[in-house]
Amino acid sequence: MVIDGIWSYSPDSGYAEGQELTGYTVAATDGTIGHVDRQADHFGMRHLVVDTGVWVFGRSVLVPVGVVTGVDTEGRKISLSCTRGEVKAAPRFQTDSETMDAAYLASVGDYYHQLPPRETTST
Incomplete structure (x- = not known):
């Protein structure tokens, strides 16, 4: 199993273990990117597959x-620390x-690791 922060929910993210996020809207720091198609945890690498619809063709x-x-469970929305372009x-x-x-x-994890850190805001 991989022990790496990029593959784990932050304790203050609001995620509850076992929570089903399929269908939630996903928003980058500068706008919506799509919705969660599915969530997975292969090789200890937890991730979301996000359907971007027409935004990324x-x-x-x-x-x-x-x-x-x-x-945000009431609003069914997930906020990310990165921009749409990233x-x-x-x-x-x-x-x-x-x-x-x-x-x-691993290549995806490496890419997100190299992004500049940002201040986080609540949902």
Whole structure:
């Protein structure tokens, strides 16, 4: 199992263990990016697969849960610590089999690790 902050929810994110997030709206610091299509935890690398709809030409993106800054259960919204552009620039997610590819997940984790830290705001 991988022990790495980018793959774990922050204790102050509002996430409750076992919480189902499918369907929640996902918002970057500068706007909405889509909704949670599914959540997974392969190789200890917890992540969300976010359907971006038309924003990124109908493709999905993979987001490590370590960038989640807030989970609003009443509003069914998840806030991220990164911008829309940073999410769009992440290693391209193409197929569901990539969520089972440890090397691909590691490349995504490396990308999000190198992003500049930001102050977090509550949801």
